[in-house]
Amino acid sequence: MPQEGSSPVPADAHSLPQEREQRIAKARKLAELGRAPYGRAFARTGTLAEVRAAFEPGRVVRVAGRLMTIRNMGKSVFADLRDGTDRFQVFASRQQMGEEPYDVFKLLDTGDHIGVEGELMLTRTGEQTVRVDKWTMLSKALLPLPEKWHGIKDPEARYRRRYLDLISNPEVRARFDLRSRIVRELRSFLWSRGYTEVETPMMQPAPGGALARPFETHYSALNASMYLRIAPELYLKRLLVGGYDRVFELNRNFRNEGLSKTHNPEFTMLEAYEAYSDMRGMMRLVQDMILHVARTVKPEGPLEFGSGDQRVDMAPPWREAAYRDLIVEKMGPDWYELDRARAGERAAALGLDIAPQMDLSEITHEVYEKAIEKTLMAPTFVTRLPREFVPLARTCEDDESVVDVYELVIQGKEISPGYSELNDPLDQRRRFEAQVGKERHRMDEDFLAALEQSMPPAGGMGLGVDRLVMILAGSEAIRDVILFPQLRQKPEAVPDAAAGTGER
RNA sequence: GGACGCUUAGCUCAGCUGGUAGAGCAUCUGACUCUUAAUCAGAGGGUCGCGGGUUCGAAUCCCGCAGCGUCUACCA
Numbered sequence: 370m371p372q373e374g375s376s377p378v379p380a381d382a383h384s385l386p387q388e389r390e391q392r393i394a395k396a397r398k399l400a401e402l403g404r405a406p407y408g409r410a411f412a413r414t415g416t417l418a419e420v421r422a423a424f425e426p427g428r429v430v431r432v433a434g435r436l437m438t439i440r441n442m443g444k445s446v447f448a449d450l451r452d453g454t455d456r457f458q459v460f461a462s463r464q465q466m467g468e469e470p471y472d473v474f475k476l477l478d479t480g481d482h483i484g485v486e487g488e489l490m491l492t493r494t495g496e497q498t499v500r501v502d503k504w505t506m507l508s509k510a511l512l513p514l515p516e517k518w519h520g521i522k523d524p525e526a527r528y529r530r531r532y533l534d535l536i537s538n539p540e541v542r543a544r545f546d547l548r549s550r551i552v553r554e555l556r557s558f559l560w561s562r563g564y565t566e567v568e569t570p571m572m573q574p575a576p577g578g579a580l581a582r583p584f585e586t587h588y589s590a591l592n593a594s595m596y597l598r599i600a601p602e603l604y605l606k607r608l609l610v611g612g613y614d615r616v617f618e619l620n621r622n623f624r625n626e627g628l629s630k631t632h633n634p635e636f637t638m639l640e641a642y643e644a645y646s647d648m649r650g651m652m653r654l655v656q657d658m659i660l661h662v663a664r665t666v667k668p669e670g671p672l673e674f675g676s677g678d679q680r681v682d683m684a685p686p687w688r689e690a691a692y693r694d695l696i697v698e699k700m701g702p703d704w705y706e707l708d709r710a711r712a713g714e715r716a717a718a719l720g721l722d723i724a725p726q727m728d729l730s731e732i733t734h735e736v737y738e739k740a741i742e743k744t745l746m747a748p749t750f751v752t753r754l755p756r757e758f759v760p761l762a763r764t765c766e767d768d769e770s771v772v773d774v775y776e777l778v779i780q781g782k783e784i785s786p787g788y789s790e791l792n793d794p795l796d797q798r799r800r801f802e803a804q805v806g807k808e809r810h811r812m813d814e815d816f817l818a819a820l821e822q823s824m825p826p827a828g829g830m831g832l833g834v835d836r837l838v839m840i841l842a843g844s845e846a847i848r849d850v851i852l853f854p855q856l857r858q859k860p861e862a863v864p865d866a867a868a869g870t871g872e873r
Numbered sequence: 874g875g876a877c878g879c880u881u882a883g884c885u886c887a888g889c890u891g892g893u894a895g896a897g898c899a900u901c902u903g904a905c906u907c908u909u910a911a912u913c914a915g916a917g918g919g920u921c922g923c924g925g926g927u928u929c930g931a932a933u934c935c936c937g938c939a940g941c942g943u944c945u946a947c948c949a
Contacts, residue, residue: 386920387883387900387917387918388883388899388901389883391900391901392900418934438909438910438911439923440908440909440911440912441905441906441908441911442905442906442907442908442911442912443904443906444905444906445905445906445907445908446908447907447909447911449906449909460908462906462907463906464906469901478899478900479899492907492908492909493907493908494907494908495910496907496908498907513883513899513900514899515883515884515885515898515899516883516884516885516899517884517896517898517900517910518884518885518897518898518910519883519884519885519886519897519898519901520884521885522885522886523884523941524941525880525940525941525942526884526941526944527939533884537884575921579948579949580948581947581948581949582947582948593884600949618883622949624948624949626947626948626949627874627910627948629945629946629947629948630944631948631949632947632948632949633930634948638949659904660879676878702925708929719920749943773891780946782949783948783949784949786947786949788930823905831949832949833949835949836949847905851912855941857941858940
């Protein structure tokens with residue numbers, strides 16, 4: 370296995386010509402000395418945080434963690450151990466441990482995992498410390514840690530090797546812990562409201578529930594094309610038909626579209642449906658839910674998130690504004706009397722790109738999306754959207770030209786749409802047929818059959834979980850709230866994967 | 874998808890108008906029994922993203938490619 374000095378070095382070893390070899394040699398040496406470099410379970414007195422909380426000098430404890438720093442003083446060594454909860458200093462001395470175990474201890478490198486048994490003590494400077502009596506090798510690190518002071522900064526390395534980002538940037542770990550809490554609170558809120566969580570297919574024969582390009586895959590056993598879902602909507606509605614009055618799913622959707630600061634091809638979506646409710650009921654639900662989560666994240670003080678011009682005040686009541694009113698507010702009371710040319714000029718004056726083929730309602734929508742929506746910082750329910758932009762939604766009772774929908778905008782981002790769901794199967798069929806012409810989506814006959822079985826009137830809502838986390842965490846990029854964001858594949862894998870195998 | 878920018882040691886970064894590459898941390902050797910970015914002395918480590926071109930000579934200039942970033946486009 371070891372390469373002869375004269376034989377060519379494996380290509381991937383170039384990246385770490387020396388240190389990795391040294392660490393492998395140390396692992397071998399440890400093994401020779403009877404200390405397996407990769408250990409098994411280690412019974413701990415508790416986590417480092419627990420041991421710190423119950424600190425008592427003289428008490429014997431067993432702790433484990435990753436060695437983060439080592440300060441070698443000759444006949445004694447101070448080192449910092451870290452686990453998922455805390456950092457804790459350990460102190461090893463030749464006098465205490467005996468010559469041989471102490472010398473072996475000095476084979477350790479930063480990055481290694483070890484288990485330690487010994488008495489708790491206070492150093493002269495008052496730092497809580499474990500004095501090592503015995504220690505166990507748990508796992509030898511062959512690769513060095515990122516720079517201890519500056520950490521890892523290169524964005525590409527941070528995303529591709531997120532484990533290093535998590536090790537060296539504590540605020541990153543804190544942000545993902547926050548995400549976990551948010552997700553948990555969303556669930557517990559809905560459970561407390563009597564909702565049942567379900568899981569519906571992610572692989573679907575006919576992707577529906579939204580207008581988006583799907584990912585396509587192939588199911589060999591059936592020799593059939595399948596699609597990763599773009600939304601769970603049509604399955605959740607089947608469950609309304611099946612008698613679930615309150616149902617939600619919190620899981621991944623996939624859309625075959627571009628990457629951006631606010632778009633990842635797989636993203637986490639919450640969808641909830643409530644029988645006998647409507648869009649108004651869902652407005653109340655989503656407001657209560659987001660306020661509940663925000664309060665959990667920030668238990669006291671004003672409900673403000675983000676900073677600078679992205680600062681958001683979530684304090685209720687949240688504004689509700691009809692689409693048309695927002696337009697008039699921005700473009701003047703005569704906007705809807707303008708002809709196409711005048712409207713185009715006025716929109717262009719705002720710096721918008723108005724293409725010649727755009728009609729009045731398209732120009733208006735461009736104004737909404739580019740000049741209005743982005744400026745809505747505080748939570749705003751935009752209602753009564755023009756039906757041509759939400760073709761599958763139910764129209765308002767008092768005005769057939771607008772739909773009974775809300776779109777919740779926070780910090781200029783669409784966070785949550787809500788609907789009074791369509792339950793007329795023949796109407797739904799007509800609208801699907803109109804869509805199938807434009808999009809290449811297949812008609813979901815099975816779903817239409819379910820509707821024909823009678824679906825109760827219902828309110829439905831969606832919530833972009835990643836974006837909610839962005840707002841509550843004060844992150845400006847979706848990649849900062851997704852552990853492993855989608856990146857292009859590199860021709861070569863991350864360094865060292867194949868080193869030593871003799872391949873490549 | 875388009876425009877612009879970046880890519881130098883394991884990590885964080887210098888490197889001028891082209892003259893054969895540096896620092897700190899990490900690593901190795903030595904000293905050191907209360908340190909905490911330990912300290913002190915010494916050493917090793919680089920296909921300068923990849924491929925081509927210009928030139929006596931390229932990390933540096935030119936072209937192509939890749940990855941990443943920013944803005945932009947589609948979308949939640």
